[in-house]
Amino acid sequence: MIKRWFIPLFIIAVFIFIAALFLTPSFTRACTQKLYICLNEGMSLSFWGRLWAHLGCVYHNVICVLGGLFV
Helix, strand or coil, X not given: CHHHHHHHHHHHHHHHHHHHHHCCHHHHHHHHHHHHHHHHHHHHXXXXXXXXXXXXXXXXXXXXXXXXXXX
16 A cells, blocks of 8 residues: 555655755756846747757756756
8 A cells, every 4th residue: 555655656746846946046046047048049049949949948957957956
């Protein structure tokens, strides 16, 4: 019975931890500023170029925030 609920509860706990991490302004402040700069630089591109540039910006933001856990 306990094993059946462990994995779903563990997955939910991980998602809550990650959400709390991204919602903490003091932890994500430096990464958010870099994200805004990156998004503004991509605004002058065409649709597909802007799409790929913004996806790259979001990817780098996620890596920046998660990298802050290990620094």
